[in-house]
Amino acid sequence: MSEHMIEVERVGRTFRDVAALTDVDLRVPRGTVLGLLGHNGAGKTTLVNILTTVLPPSTGTARVAGYDVTRQSHLVRQQIGLTGQFATVDEQLTGAENLILIARLLGATRREARARADELLELFDLGPAAQRKASTYSGGMRRRLDLATSLVGHPSVVFLDEPTTGLDPASRIGLWEIVEGLVDDGTTILLTTQYLEEADRLADSITVLSAGKVVAAGTAGELKAQVGQRTVTVAMTSAEETALALAALRGAGLQPVPDDKHLAVTAPVATSRHLAAAVRALDDAGVDFGELSLHEPTLDDVYLALTHRDAA
Amino acid sequence: MPTATATPPRTTSTPPTRRTWSGTSLPNQVLVLTGRSLRALRDPRMLVMSLLTPMIMLLLFSQVFRSIAHTPGFPTGVNYIDYLLPAILVTTATQAALTSGVGLANDLRNGVLSRFRALPIRMVSVLFARSFYDLTRSAVQLVLLLMAAALLFGYAPGGGILGSAAALALAIAVGWGLGWAFLALGAWLRTVEVMQTVGFVAIFPLMFASSAYVPIASLPGWLQAVAKVNPLTYAIDAARGLALGTPTLGPIAGALLTSAVITVIGSSLAARGIRRP
Numbered sequence: 001m002s003e004h005m006i007e008v009e010r011v012g013r014t015f016r017d018v019a020a021l022t023d024v025d026l027r028v029p030r031g032t033v034l035g036l037l038g039h040n041g042a043g044k045t046t047l048v049n050i051l052t053t054v055l056p057p058s059t060g061t062a063r064v065a066g067y068d069v070t071r072q073s074h075l076v077r078q079q080i081g082l083t084g085q086f087a088t089v090d091e092q093l094t095g096a097e098n099l100i101l102i103a104r105l106l107g108a109t110r111r112e113a114r115a116r117a118d119e120l121l122e123l124f125d126l127g128p129a130a131q132r133k134a135s136t137y138s139g140g141m142r143r144r145l146d147l148a149t150s151l152v153g154h155p156s157v158v159f160l161d162e163p164t165t166g167l168d169p170a171s172r173i174g175l176w177e178i179v180e181g182l183v184d185d186g187t188t189i190l191l192t193t194q195y196l197e198e199a200d201r202l203a204d205s206i207t208v209l210s211a212g213k214v215v216a217a218g219t220a221g222e223l224k225a226q227v228g229q230r231t232v233t234v235a236m237t238s239a240e241e242t243a244l245a246l247a248a249l250r251g252a253g254l255q256p257v258p259d260d261k262h263l264a265v266t267a268p269v270a271t272s273r274h275l276a277a278a279v280r281a282l283d284d285a286g287v288d289f290g291e292l293s294l295h296e297p298t299l300d301d302v303y304l305a306l307t308h309r310d311a312a
Numbered sequence: 313m314p315t316a317t318a319t320p321p322r323t324t325s326t327p328p329t330r331r332t333w334s335g336t337s338l339p340n341q342v343l344v345l346t347g348r349s350l351r352a353l354r355d356p357r358m359l360v361m362s363l364l365t366p367m368i369m370l371l372l373f374s375q376v377f378r379s380i381a382h383t384p385g386f387p388t389g390v391n392y393i394d395y396l397l398p399a400i401l402v403t404t405a406t407q408a409a410l411t412s413g414v415g416l417a418n419d420l421r422n423g424v425l426s427r428f429r430a431l432p433i434r435m436v437s438v439l440f441a442r443s444f445y446d447l448t449r450s451a452v453q454l455v456l457l458l459m460a461a462a463l464l465f466g467y468a469p470g471g472g473i474l475g476s477a478a479a480l481a482l483a484i485a486v487g488w489g490l491g492w493a494f495l496a497l498g499a500w501l502r503t504v505e506v507m508q509t510v511g512f513v514a515i516f517p518l519m520f521a522s523s524a525y526v527p528i529a530s531l532p533g534w535l536q537a538v539a540k541v542n543p544l545t546y547a548i549d550a551a552r553g554l555a556l557g558t559p560t561l562g563p564i565a566g567a568l569l570t571s572a573v574i575t576v577i578g579s580s581l582a583a584r585g586i587r588r589p
Contacts, residue, residue: 049589052429052430053429053430054426054429054430054589055589074335074432077430077431077432078332078334078335078432080430081430082427082430084423084426084427086423088423088424088426088427089424090348090424092351092352093348093351097348097351101344101348102427102431103333104336104344105336105341105344105345105428105431105433106333106334106335106336106431106432107333107334107335107336107340108333112333149427150427153332153333154332159430
């Protein structure tokens with residue numbers, strides 16, 4: 001029996017009469033990353049707020065680290081770390097003071113708090129800026145300090161609400177590496193994001209939210225297979241070869257489409273058997289092609305397909 | 313996970329201080345949070361700025377209303393500055409109370425407190441810390457004001473140092489009590505601009521429809537009626553009585569009682585308000 005650190009059952013939340021979440025179900029096994037995908041207003045932050053005990057659910061139940069978020073909220077809070085969508089560092093305090101404050105609030109002694117702060121400052125490359133007020137930090141530094149703050153108490157479950165929004169590519173990759181390090185240490189992570197690349201890289205499983213409902217769930221591969229279509233693109237050397245290739249591929253039972261602009265032919269290949277057939281047919285016909293490439297559907301394709309289908 | 317193999321080796325797998333802290337007592341939470349706020353007092357500019365308004369009030373009123381000391385109803389043999397300063401102590405403490413609520417609203421809006429909601433702490437500790445911080449700030453501010461008045465404006469009331477100290481203590485107590493009303497407002501309204509407007513509308517008329525600057529007897533009839541029921545009048549009369557060496561029990565009891573009632577109602581409303589997500 002696998003142990004789930006986050007269990008959400010039929011959770012709903014309404015604000016006045018507006019439903020922000022409807023019957024959401026999800027489970028996150030220990031030491032894995034769940035990517036919660038959806039655009040603005042899909043309900044990602046509402047779900048994070050419910051799971052971090054900030055907001056009670058209107059319906060359903062949610063358990064984090066085995067504790068009920070409504071009835072055992074204090075116990076849940078001892079287990080979690082939260083990095084919200086907007087950096088919540090105290091600008092009047094230095095980086096070190098921000099971390100020490102949280103450690104002291106968690107019950108660390110002065111000495112323990114200082115040691116933990118030093119550790120995190122080093123891990124997040126904030127050592128040189130430790131004694132500077134957070135108001136002087138750049139956006140990337142603030143984000144890192146914010147994430148460091150949420151890790152002070154060695155949480156077993158970490159919630160990251162759009163952690164890389166507004167970060168430059170270098171900072172984003174740095175943050176990804178930190179997240180991967182946490183997972184290696186056995187931390188369970190729920191990550192919300194609008195970036196499919198981010199979910200693709202970090203998440204073991206992905207749940208897609210649209211208008212407060214789960215519209216798809218599974219691994220990145222499963223989601224892609226569910227809606228996406230693999231295509232093969234064959235780059236041609238001349239118009240005559242293109243005609244030859246079209247005929248050969250049709251003969252193999254595929255539906256090739258000429259791409260005159262790029263002097264190429266593309267054809268959907270649902271299975272690897274289709275791909276093998278395509279290569280064999282081209283070879284048998286003696287087609288002289290320049291390059292053959294396989295295009296996997298991206299999560300963008302998946303995401304657009306799912307959310308559009310939902311809206312329609 | 314496809315990227316697991318690409319992850320660079322981490323040095324963090326077993327941090328030396330790895331242990332779980334499961335929280336701390338409410339008094340300790342309050343202590344830590346008060347310490348956090350008190351760090352703001354490291355910046356002397358904050359204190360100078362907060363003294364600016366009362367100093368200007370002191371300067372203007374002591375000059376503009378100087379002749380009031382010769383009007384009927386004014387206590388004989390009392391300098392206007394000695395009459396005025398206890399009132400300024402009370403009104404300054406009142407404005408400090410408003411600052412308290414505005415500060416809380418600001419904290420609630422800019423997200424600093426949103427992290428606290430997911431921590432194993434009680435949100436009321438945030439209120440207590442804010443309140444104790446403002447109490448300290450207000451005390452420092454009023455002591456400096458008192459010293460400036462004595463040195464620069466020749467403030468030397470009949471009650472002596474003890475009388476002035478008692479007036480100061482009363483002003484702080486009244487300001488602290490009123491602070492809870494504004495903390496409650498701040499916890500519910502959560503917008504700095506609205507807080508400032510509400511505060512201005514609530515405080516300004518109360519300051520003038522009182523015995524702060526002129527004897528009540530010299531006010532128009534309808535204003536006298538307002539001034540007599542204005543709780544600020546109690547506080548001002550009480551502080552003035554103490555400073556001038558003519559304390560009367562009525563206003564002192566009235567001021568402290570009103571303050572206590574506001575504290576009880578305000579703190580319970582504030583505690584309820586701040587727990588709202």
